[in-house]
Amino acid sequence: MALVISLEHDMHSSFSRLPARRAAGGFSLIELMVTVAIVAILLGIAVPSYSLYMKRSRRGEAESALMDIAQREQTYLLDQRAYADLATLNPSVSSDVTSYYTVAIAPPGATPPTFTVTATPKAGTAQAGDYTLTIDNTGAKTPTNVW
Helix, strand or coil, rough: CCCCCCCCCCCCCCCCCCCCCCCCCCCCHHHHHHHHHHHHHHHHHHHHHHHHHHHHEEEEHHHHHHHHHHHHHHHHHHHCCCCCCCCCCCCCCCHHHHEECCCCEEECCCCCCCCCEEEECCCCCCCCCCCCCEEEEECEEECCCCC
């Protein structure tokens, strides 16, 4: 029998110059940092949009409360021939409105009777710096660009 010597190199030997890649056991630091950057960008866009949406939503609730009070004033005028103050009307203003706005009725005016209902944002709340909303006995609403 003859002895056969092979000169081929075994590519799968443990002496290979390139180490075999191990199965991934988790995320690399770069993958994690890319994910954190993407989440930060999304939050940077979403949080201000959500805050603006909530401010507009609370303003809409205040507008609705003012409209309700103005309607009650008109009904009271038909019954009593005068406008009433807030305590007499006893409107059902939600706690969502009273938490962020101070609702008041200006004293009734001279003849003919008048009223002005005002919702002023409370300082130190998320609505601080928002518009002061008013409606009067003629139905005029200010500021007109936010109603």
